[in-house]
Amino acid sequence: MSGARDTILGSIRKSLKRGPLSAEQAARLEHRLKTPRANVIPARARVSGRRRTDLFVDEAERVSTTVARVADAAGVPGAIASYLAEHNLPATLKVAPDPALKTIPWSEKPVLSVVEGRGEDGDAVSVTGAFAGVAETGTLVLLSGPEHPSTLNLLPETHIVVLRRDHLVGSYEDAWALLRVMGRGMPRTVTMVTGPSRTADIEQTLQLGAHGPRRLHIVLIGGAEDDAE
Amino acid sequence: MQITTPSFKDNARRALGDSDLRRALDNMKTGFVGKRLLAVERLPEFDALRDDARDIKEHVLENLDAYLERFEARVKEQGGQVHWCRDADEARRVMLEICRDAGARTVTKSKSMIGEEIAINEHLEANGIEPVETDLGEYIIQLRREPPSHIIAPAIHLSKEQVADAFRQKHGQFPGDRPLDEPRALVDEARAVLRQRYFDADVGITGANMLVAETGSVVIVTNEGNADLTMTLPPVHIVLASIEKVVPTLEDAATILRVLARSATGQEMSVYTTFCTGPRRSGDADGPEAFHVVLLDNGRSALLGGEFHDILRCIRCGACLNHCPVYSAIGGHAYGWVYPGPMGAVLTPGLIGLEQAADLPNATTFCGKCEEVCPMRIPLPKMMRYWRDREFEARLTPTLSRLGLAAWTFLALRPALYRVATGLVIGILGALGRNRGRFRRLPLAGGWTAARDLPAPQGRTFMRLWAQRRRGRP
Secondary structure: OOOHHHHHHHHHHOOOOOOOOEEEEEEHHHHHHHHOOOOOOOHHOOOOOOHHHHHHHHHHHOOOOOOEEOOOOHHHHHHHHHHHHHHHOOOEEEEEOOHHHOEEEEEEOOOOOEEEOOOOOOOOOEEEEEOEOOOOOOEEEEEEEEEEEEEEEEEEEOOEEEEEEEEEEOHHHHHHHHHHHHOOOOOOOEEEEEEOOOOOOOOOOOOOOOOOOOEEEEEEEEEOOOOOO | OOOHHHHHHHHHHHOOHHHHHHHHOOOOOOOHHHHHHHHOOOOHHHHHHHHHHHHHHHHHHHHHHHHHHHHHHHHHHHHOOEEEEEHHHHHHHHHHHHHHOOOEEEEEOOHHHHHHHOOHHHHHHHHHOOOEEEOOOHHHHOOOOOOOOOOOOOOOOOOOHHHHHHHHHHHOOOOOOOOOOOHHHHHHHHHHHHHHHHHHHOEEOOOOOOEEOOOOOOEEEOOHHHHHHHHOOEEEEEEEHHHHHEEEHHHHHHHHHHHHHHHHHOOOOOEEEEEOOOOOOOOOOOOOEEEEEEEEOOHHHHHOOOOHHHHHHOOOOOOHHHOHHHHHHHHHHHHOOOHHHHHHHHHHHHOOOOOOOOHHHHOOOOOOOOHHHHOOOHHHHHHHHHHHHHHOOOOOOOOOHHHHHHHHHHHHHHHHHHHHHHHHHHHHHHHHHOOOEEOOOOOOHHHHHHHOOOEEOOOHHHHHHHHHHHHHOO
């Protein structure tokens, strides 16, 4: 298809009435790509501390995500068990093989049966971590990888995300900055999830749970107290 | 896809008489239009973001060749492949070949307008491969074997009863008397049927909302999660994208995302926005083994730099459709091809030729609402006027209109004669219409008076009133 490639690039240049970019112009583009610059960031995203947490929770709840707040990892099994009981959901969890989730004392709630692995059809409830939570729109940023199979975000009816409060950021740009600091490039997928799956394709009436999870629940660690920052 | 654009006027007349369609389109006002307004009111920076979004895309278009090369290089570095395709035929051929190499029998698809543009489903079917649409609206119209009527809500023209009928007819695996009265039941049934199809598929085909040159990522936005399942479960992922979708950086993508969902559905953010970069990595438990990007031109590079350049900024949010009085009256099918509404009236003649689409740039009231709501600030009415100019030059404008325009030009170039003639006409019409105060029929204006009355003039022309006022007489 090199013929097609040359034709298309040639046609673009012909329409723009120029040849290939000069070395200097190309260097300018390269510089723009190497030093990404933020555009306008909404004021609402530029918050920190407790206000950021509150914004994240408010925005998440606006899109039908539910949020429970616990003081530390030890509180997670209890929060999950009561969420499942409240919604009459099975207590069998498919948990992501994430080192951070391994520190959770699951055995303290024997009612929970925990299996590690990727998501499969028929899984009722999955538990994963999250790379970040973006307060601006209550959005979770999930990276695929060995410790986070992306099928866990999609196949189960209920997706529970364990998120540390210090992983909350204000804007999408903040999340990109974190990703760059990590220095591992882009994983296969970076998925920004804002609420449970939905559709309004039938008469514009909103229905949750189109193809992905019907429920999205966040257990926010460190969200209960500590106003400092 | 069969093009019925040349019979636009008949299509529109038929649509106007369709009461089911009326009811369905009325949902749009409370849905898309009202929700967009609320979302915009919640974000004081919305207009500033629109300016940034426009500038980003404008910068890209001016450097499109360089950004595409950069994007291609990044995709290859991550183990993906890029296929450049000049036209629909090349794209169909490339995609069929990838599917055949994968030994594909079924492919799942997430909604892609470019897929409609190149009629990929028909091509796969003709070659023994079954395409399965997974976006709920697109799945419904696939069952009914009809084209989409809206670029983000393909089944917006249908009632839930029509959807239920389609499901009863095509989902023979369920008892015939099951209740399907509520949208919930319909969504659940589609979910159950399609879930299995995801697992059976050999190839997943998605569109792309953006391509990121910085990272070689493809950005795909859905609310249902269907694109994520489509790109994750089958062993091969094909992305079908047109060349103008590229943006420089992740930051630029974020800016466009902030205006996209708000303009489209009034959401702050769509539910799933996935940046997909190459195939499965070592150690990954899921994801495709192969990742292909099909880059389609299909006439776009020729639009660059000319009168219709600005339409290439379009991000397919559908706001111009939702706010268009013409689209709201006739729906999308009347436009006769893939892209309806104002953006379609500008883009369609550029892609299928003005001869076939000559009616579309005339299907407008020039109310300007489309430009007002466009997140990319595309001057849609101006470009419809450009097409009209070209129609006139190409003698595509109907004879009666040409004669009318010629007569008007003759008068307009002779101000004295113009004033006498209009004074005469106004005087006569004023005298004739004095009793009724309106005309129900007028010679040469049958099209205008068919749907409304012409108010009778009050006896004096604007020019004369103006002259009198300047002389200080009422």
